[in-house]
Amino acid sequence: MTTLPPLLNGLDQAALERLGIFESRFAVPNGDYLFRQGQPTSGVYVIESGRIALVGRTPGDGEVVIGELGAGESVGELSLLDQGVRSASARVLDDCCGWRLSLDRFHPLAQSGDVGAHILLDRMRLEVAERTRSTLIDIGPLLDQGAGAPRAIGDLPPPTAGAPGDMAALLHSFPGFDAFDAADWADLGACVARVDVPRGTLLARAGEAATALMLVARGAIRASLPNLHGAEQIFLYGPGSFAGLAPMLDGAPRLLHLDMREDGVVFLIGGDALQQLRRGESPFARMVMRQAGLQMVRDLRRLSRIVGRLQRVAGRMG
Amino acid sequence: MCRMLAYVGESVRLDDLLIKPDSSLIHQVVDAQMLSMLNLAGYGLAAWDDAMADAHLPLLFRSTDVAIFDPNLRSIAAKLRVRALIAHLRGIPYDGHVAVNRQSLHPFSSPGSPLVMAHNGDLARFGEMRYDLAAHIRPDILPHIAAMTDSAWLYALILSCIDGDLTGPFDPAQLLAATERALSIIRDVRARRGIHASSSVNLLLGDGRSLIAVRFTFDFGRFERPPFQGGVNFLSLWYTMGAAYQFADGEWKMTGGSAGASTLVASEPATRDVATWVEVPEYAALIVDGAADGSAASPRRRIAALDI
Structure with missing residues (x-):
């Protein structure tokens, strides 16, 4: 070799x-x-x-x-x-x-927590973030041909931050979080801010730098790619999902608008807290990042299916 | 929580659609891959074929039997060919509060109309909404609502939102507009009643030529307390397309290229290998125009966002 x-x-x-x-x-x-x-x-x-x-x-x-x-x-x-x-x-x-x-x-x-394995996992998350970004860039022209479903995004006021409250009660039923114990919930609570957000609120705009990762506890966040007609829904993040992983990991500007599709509760994880989690120094941090990795792969696979669908439409779905 | 399937396209044997694939609709009675519930509360189907009498109207068949145990279904399915189908398995909560009866079985139909509807999901606290919805249902339709269930009333509401008579044939855009209007009315009634619980409304609506497959949830993610019946994910809806649905190279699949005239839509793929199936996006509808020629000006299939 x-x-x-x-x-x-x-x-x-x-x-x-x-x-x-x-x-x-x-x-x-x-x-x-x-x-x-x-x-x-x-x-x-x-x-x-x-x-x-x-x-x-x-x-x-x-x-x-x-x-x-x-x-x-x-x-x-x-x-x-x-x-x-x-x-x-x-x-x-x-x-x-x-x-x-x-x-x-x-x-x-x-x-x-093996160092070599941790390096591979972190590299793969960055690699998936890069592939997600380049696929989103590729999708743009397909949407501009009119293959997507146009939708306007309103400019709404930002949410108000508050205390995390009982995270376990909100999240313990969702895959990945069902393994958390009391110490894990305390650790997670220490690195988040809770926001209660009404439907239609614009949480983040495409083109902006990402400042927080969003963990959905209730309701749903819609991630949409802007195009000539408005914006096309690409991902929908329900309870137990993270929104905005790729730009938080690779540091490049967001490509997607994030808005609340339904009234909900979101926990914000800031950049410093995310860096701490990425270091994977505790079983809790590794558990959270494992969830993040799973979701990034899910998103990338979904994106591939969307590309396939849009290509068929652009080339005439028939 | 139900499972359902629709088909429009080349004539195909009914058992090829309902029974033979390794995760076919009747397997989903007891072994759905994307739902952790049994679907034991009966089944129904609406089928169209040009060889049938009054070919524009569907053959309707509903039974409170458990589909996978019903020899009559297998016997009929082995002999019948269809060019369009909407089929449904009814699943209900395990709490004894919902009746198992023939009137509540899908697909719902109206005398003299080719239009039928199947629903996968449930409207939370529907009992509080029912009489608000009555104000939006046409007087000639209201007395004929088959059951007191959310699905039966949803069908009546959609029929009431259709511009023009109900004898068809229907333009897909007309069906989509009626569905959007009906969902908007329900959204308003829920808001008025303070109903916020996540409520899925996946629908198959068709007249044997046109098909609307809706993947929609009111207040998705606004779960109340676990266990969350039917799961925590957005209720699934998948489709595949091609010239013919058949057993080839050791598997059930659409063949002949994706531009073919046949479309199969289901709550979940009919095969465990989902590689050739595509998800209908959340908050969207797949629109199948059976009369279209597949050209750019007249596409057979398109996706429309539902911003309701």
Whole structure:
């Protein structure tokens, strides 16, 4: 192994050994699949030689090539953040071999706070933020062709901040937060401000710098991409979801308007508090960031589906 | 909390739609993938095919039997071909407060009209809203409301919001406008009554040619106290499209490219592999125009936002 993919760059030998990256080799001949869309995830593949195509299925029994990858690149890395199912198939174009990072090995390390695993998780979150951003930029022209549903966003007064109140009562039923204990709720309460927000309130405008991550406790936040006609809803964040993760992580201006689709309660997590959580120094911080990572992957996958839908509309949905 | 399915397109055997796929509607009676409830309170369907008598009117079939155990459904489905369908499984809370009866089964219909409707979701505190809604329902429709349920009244309200007579055929834009008007009336009544609980209104509304598939929730996320019946996510609605729905290459799927004339919409995909299905966006409707030619000027399918 001479070339490490960007994902693994800079990790020292000890970290790579703990991750077991060189313990499991793979080799797949031309025409076969490394994995197929819809299969459970099991690992990340680091390509040493050969080429693969990432292929997604589309309605009507079609397929679309999402991209091609070669030596020194990795594939399947979203599974570090989300142990769901593969969102695309990896078809081998030229006989392909390399190394496989097993999720069975990785996730216990991540949970225990291993430095190498933590670096990979943070890199992946930034990578997903970047992919989300570039996909949103790509969607813009499709919406401007009139493929989207136009909607105007009003300019409404900002919410008023207050004390967090009983966060556990509001959030303990939602996935990820059901594992919190009293100490976790106290830790979370210490780094948030609560806002009770009426329907229609504009929480953040596209183009602005992000100053707080938003955790929805009640109601829903709508994230919309501005276009020539108004704005198109891209994401909807209900209770237990974070809104505004990508710009809070990558520091670039927001691409999406955020407004309250329904009356609700939102907890604001400021930049300093988020940086503290990103360091992953406590089980609580790792738990929160795990939730954030899961949601970022969900958002990215949803975005891919929206791109597919808009492309079909722009090219005539039929 | 119910499951439902609609189809418009090339003629297909009913059991290909309802029974054979690995997560078909009748499997969802006991094993829905995106809902943690059983759907045991009966089922119903409205089916259209050109070979039927009075082909513009649907064949209507409703039964309080549990669909997955009903041999009559399997027998009929193996012999019947349809070019349009709206089917529904009724799921109700496990608390004994809701009646299981034939009058409450979907899809709802009106004599002489091809227009039927199925609903997935529930309107919180509907009993308090019912008589406010009566003021918005046409006098000729009010006496014929089949049941006291939210769904039966929602259907009557949508019919009342349609401009023109109810014998059809209907323009999809006309059906969408009526649905939007009805949802706006309900939003106003909820506000007046101080009803804020999250209430899902996913709808399938069709006349055998046009189809409106609505994914909508009033006050989404305004949950009161757990356990939250039906889950905490926005109630799902998915679709797929192509030339023909069939078993090919070892799986059930639409084939022939996405520009094909057939559309299948369901609360959740009919197969466990969801790769070729697409979600209807939240607060939006998929509009299927069965009379369209699929050209840019006359698209078969489009998505409309519901800013209600």
